[in-house]
Amino acid sequence: MSFFEWHAPVPKAHEMGIFKRALKFLLNIQQGAPARRLNWTMTVNPLLDTSSENYHQWGVQKNTLTPENIGRKQHLRVELQTFFRLPSSNAMVFPIRCYLCNFQDLITVPKWGRRLHRVVRDLPVELATYKGFIDNRPMMLDYLGQFDDGLPTSPGVWPDLETEPTLSK
Ligand code: HEM
Numbered sequence: 001m002s003f004f005e006w007h008a009p010v011p012k013a014h015e016m017g018i019f020k021r022a023l024k025f026l027l028n029i030q031q032g033a034p035a036r037r038l039n040w041t042m043t044v045n046p047l048l049d050t051s052s053e054n055y056h057q058w059g060v061q062k063n064t065l066t067p068e069n070i071g072r073k074q075h076l077r078v079e080l081q082t083f084f085r086l087p088s089s090n091a092m093v094f095p096i097r098c099y100l101c102n103f104q105d106l107i108t109v110p111k112w113g114r115r116l117h118r119v120v121r122d123l124p125v126e127l128a129t130y131k132g133f134i135d136n137r138p139m140m141l142d143y144l145g146q147f148d149d150g151l152p153t154s155p156g157v158w159p160d161l162e163t164e165p166t167l168s169k
Helices: 018-027 052-064 110-122 125-130 137-145
Strands: 035-044 074-085 096-102
Touching (some): 035 052
Antiparallel strands (some): 035 074
16 A cells, blocks of 8 residues: 555545645655654553454443543553664664553643643544544543633643642552
8 A cells, every 4th residue: 555545544634735745754754863753542441452453352442431430441542653764775664652641640730631621622523533532522521621621721742730740540
Protein backbone atom coordinates (compact mmCIF):
# COMPACT_ATOMS: atom_id res chain seq x y z
CA MET A 1 0.00 0.00 0.00
CA SER A 2 1.10 3.59 -0.57
CA PHE A 3 1.28 6.29 2.14
CA PHE A 4 -2.07 7.69 0.94
CA GLU A 5 -3.69 4.25 0.76
CA TRP A 6 -2.86 3.23 4.32
CA HIS A 7 -4.05 6.59 5.60
CA ALA A 8 -7.28 6.37 3.56
CA PRO A 9 -9.53 5.57 6.60
CA VAL A 10 -8.55 8.82 8.38
CA PRO A 11 -11.42 11.34 7.99
CA LYS A 12 -11.06 15.04 7.07
CA ALA A 13 -7.24 15.13 6.85
CA HIS A 14 -7.05 14.25 3.11
CA GLU A 15 -9.33 17.13 2.03
CA MET A 16 -7.29 19.49 4.23
CA GLY A 17 -4.07 18.52 2.40
CA ILE A 18 -2.54 17.17 5.63
CA PHE A 19 -1.28 13.91 4.16
CA LYS A 20 0.44 15.64 1.23
CA ARG A 21 2.38 17.72 3.77
CA ALA A 22 2.92 14.66 6.01
CA LEU A 23 4.51 12.74 3.12
CA LYS A 24 6.81 15.67 2.32
CA PHE A 25 7.82 15.84 6.00
CA LEU A 26 8.49 12.07 6.02
CA LEU A 27 10.57 12.05 2.82
CA ASN A 28 12.66 14.98 4.07
CA ILE A 29 13.85 13.18 7.21
CA GLN A 30 17.64 12.83 6.97
CA GLN A 31 20.10 10.35 8.45
CA GLY A 32 21.24 11.51 11.90
CA ALA A 33 18.30 13.90 12.32
CA PRO A 34 15.32 11.89 13.60
CA ALA A 35 11.89 13.53 13.86
CA ARG A 36 8.92 13.00 16.15
CA ARG A 37 5.18 13.58 16.26
CA LEU A 38 2.40 12.96 18.77
CA ASN A 39 -0.88 11.18 18.11
CA TRP A 40 -3.71 10.55 20.55
CA THR A 41 -6.70 8.31 20.93
CA MET A 42 -8.75 6.62 23.67
CA THR A 43 -8.22 3.11 25.11
CA VAL A 44 -10.41 1.24 27.59
CA ASN A 45 -8.19 -0.60 30.11
CA PRO A 46 -4.41 0.00 30.00
CA LEU A 47 -3.75 -2.13 26.90
CA LEU A 48 -0.63 -1.56 24.83
CA ASP A 49 -1.57 -3.79 21.90
CA THR A 50 -4.63 -2.33 20.24
CA SER A 51 -3.72 -3.51 16.74
CA SER A 52 -6.48 -4.30 14.24
CA GLU A 53 -5.38 -7.96 14.27
CA ASN A 54 -6.42 -8.12 17.94
CA TYR A 55 -9.57 -5.99 17.70
CA HIS A 56 -11.69 -9.03 18.67
CA GLN A 57 -9.91 -9.00 22.06
CA TRP A 58 -9.92 -5.31 22.96
CA GLY A 59 -12.88 -3.91 20.96
CA VAL A 60 -15.46 -5.63 23.19
CA GLN A 61 -13.91 -4.10 26.31
CA LYS A 62 -15.31 -0.72 25.22
CA ASN A 63 -18.75 -2.09 26.20
CA THR A 64 -17.69 -2.57 29.83
CA LEU A 65 -17.61 1.16 30.74
CA THR A 66 -20.07 2.36 33.38
CA PRO A 67 -20.40 5.76 35.13
CA GLU A 68 -18.89 4.05 38.20
CA ASN A 69 -15.77 2.58 36.55
CA ILE A 70 -15.06 5.11 33.78
CA GLY A 71 -12.52 7.12 35.80
CA ARG A 72 -10.41 3.99 36.34
CA LYS A 73 -10.92 2.21 33.00
CA GLN A 74 -10.99 4.95 30.37
CA HIS A 75 -7.48 6.00 29.32
CA LEU A 76 -6.16 8.80 27.19
CA ARG A 77 -3.56 7.18 24.94
CA VAL A 78 -0.74 9.42 23.72
CA GLU A 79 1.61 7.96 21.14
CA LEU A 80 5.10 9.34 20.76
CA GLN A 81 5.98 8.45 17.19
CA THR A 82 9.61 8.72 16.10
CA PHE A 83 11.13 8.49 12.64
CA PHE A 84 14.76 7.43 12.10
CA ARG A 85 16.39 7.26 8.66
CA LEU A 86 18.85 4.32 8.57
CA PRO A 87 22.33 5.02 7.16
CA SER A 88 22.99 1.96 4.90
CA SER A 89 19.58 1.10 3.51
CA ASN A 90 18.03 4.60 3.71
CA ALA A 91 14.96 2.85 5.13
CA MET A 92 12.83 4.42 7.89
CA VAL A 93 12.38 2.96 11.38
CA PHE A 94 9.08 4.00 12.92
CA PRO A 95 8.75 3.09 16.64
CA ILE A 96 5.63 4.11 18.55
CA ARG A 97 5.83 4.56 22.31
CA CYS A 98 2.40 4.56 23.99
CA TYR A 99 1.59 6.40 27.22
CA LEU A 100 -1.70 5.60 28.95
CA CYS A 101 -3.26 7.76 31.66
CA ASN A 102 -6.69 7.05 33.09
CA PHE A 103 -9.25 9.80 33.55
CA GLN A 104 -9.11 9.77 37.35
CA ASP A 105 -5.35 10.41 37.29
CA LEU A 106 -5.60 12.92 34.48
CA ILE A 107 -8.11 15.14 36.27
CA THR A 108 -5.73 15.53 39.23
CA VAL A 109 -4.17 18.24 37.04
CA PRO A 110 -7.00 20.81 36.74
CA LYS A 111 -5.71 22.20 33.44
CA TRP A 112 -5.66 18.74 31.85
CA GLY A 113 -9.14 17.86 33.19
CA ARG A 114 -10.80 20.97 31.80
CA ARG A 115 -8.98 20.81 28.48
CA LEU A 116 -9.71 17.11 27.90
CA HIS A 117 -13.40 17.78 28.54
CA ARG A 118 -13.41 20.46 25.84
CA VAL A 119 -11.43 18.40 23.32
CA VAL A 120 -13.67 15.34 23.73
CA ARG A 121 -16.80 17.54 23.59
CA ASP A 122 -15.77 19.56 20.52
CA LEU A 123 -14.17 16.85 18.36
CA PRO A 124 -16.16 16.43 15.09
CA VAL A 125 -18.36 13.30 15.01
CA GLU A 126 -16.30 11.78 12.15
CA LEU A 127 -13.13 11.94 14.26
CA ALA A 128 -14.72 10.65 17.47
CA THR A 129 -16.09 7.76 15.36
CA TYR A 130 -12.70 7.11 13.74
CA LYS A 131 -10.96 7.18 17.12
CA GLY A 132 -13.54 4.65 18.35
CA PHE A 133 -15.23 6.49 21.22
CA ILE A 134 -18.41 7.92 19.68
CA ASP A 135 -20.67 5.53 21.63
CA ASN A 136 -18.97 6.23 24.96
CA ARG A 137 -18.63 9.99 24.35
CA PRO A 138 -21.76 11.00 26.36
CA MET A 139 -20.54 9.02 29.40
CA MET A 140 -17.04 10.49 29.04
CA LEU A 141 -18.51 14.00 28.92
CA ASP A 142 -20.66 13.39 32.02
CA TYR A 143 -17.52 12.36 33.88
CA LEU A 144 -15.14 15.02 32.57
CA GLY A 145 -17.72 17.82 32.74
CA GLN A 146 -17.56 17.67 36.54
CA PHE A 147 -13.96 18.89 36.35
CA ASP A 148 -14.38 21.73 33.84
CA ASP A 149 -14.81 24.96 35.77
CA GLY A 150 -14.96 27.05 32.59
CA LEU A 151 -11.66 28.83 33.22
CA PRO A 152 -9.27 29.40 30.31
CA THR A 153 -6.29 27.04 29.93
CA SER A 154 -2.77 28.27 29.27
CA PRO A 155 -1.10 27.21 25.99
CA GLY A 156 1.08 24.08 25.93
CA VAL A 157 0.96 20.82 27.90
CA TRP A 158 2.55 22.02 31.15
CA PRO A 159 0.47 21.18 34.24
CA ASP A 160 0.93 24.65 35.83
CA LEU A 161 1.04 23.12 39.33
CA GLU A 162 3.20 24.21 42.25
CA THR A 163 3.30 20.65 43.68
CA GLU A 164 3.08 17.13 42.23
CA PRO A 165 -0.51 15.81 41.90
CA THR A 166 -1.45 12.74 44.01
CA LEU A 167 -2.19 9.80 41.71
CA SER A 168 -4.60 6.95 42.46
CA LYS A 169 -3.18 3.47 43.30
C1 HEM B 1 6.31 5.39 8.18
C2 HEM B 1 5.40 6.32 8.30
C3 HEM B 1 3.96 6.10 8.72
C4 HEM B 1 3.24 4.96 8.84
C5 HEM B 1 3.68 3.52 8.60
C6 HEM B 1 1.90 5.34 9.29
C7 HEM B 1 0.86 4.47 9.52
C8 HEM B 1 -0.40 4.82 9.96
C9 HEM B 1 -1.49 3.89 10.17
C10 HEM B 1 -1.43 2.39 9.93
C11 HEM B 1 -2.55 4.61 10.62
C12 HEM B 1 -3.95 4.06 10.96
C13 HEM B 1 -4.78 4.05 9.69
C14 HEM B 1 -6.12 3.33 9.89
O1 HEM B 1 -6.97 3.85 10.62
O2 HEM B 1 -6.30 2.24 9.32
C15 HEM B 1 -2.14 6.00 10.70
C16 HEM B 1 -2.93 7.04 11.16
C17 HEM B 1 -2.56 8.37 11.12
N1 HEM B 1 -1.35 8.87 10.65
FE1 HEM B 1 0.23 7.81 10.00
N2 HEM B 1 1.85 6.71 9.41
C18 HEM B 1 3.08 7.21 9.08
C19 HEM B 1 3.46 8.52 9.07
C20 HEM B 1 2.64 9.57 9.39
C21 HEM B 1 3.05 10.97 9.37
C22 HEM B 1 4.46 11.44 9.00
C23 HEM B 1 1.96 11.69 9.76
C24 HEM B 1 1.81 13.18 9.94
C25 HEM B 1 2.81 14.04 9.96
C26 HEM B 1 0.88 10.76 10.01
C27 HEM B 1 -0.38 11.12 10.43
C28 HEM B 1 -1.39 10.22 10.76
C29 HEM B 1 -2.67 10.64 11.33
C30 HEM B 1 -3.14 12.08 11.61
C31 HEM B 1 -3.41 9.47 11.55
C32 HEM B 1 -4.80 9.36 12.19
C33 HEM B 1 -4.60 9.03 13.66
C34 HEM B 1 -5.74 9.37 14.62
O3 HEM B 1 -6.43 10.38 14.45
O4 HEM B 1 -5.92 8.62 15.61
N3 HEM B 1 1.32 9.50 9.77
N4 HEM B 1 -0.83 6.09 10.29
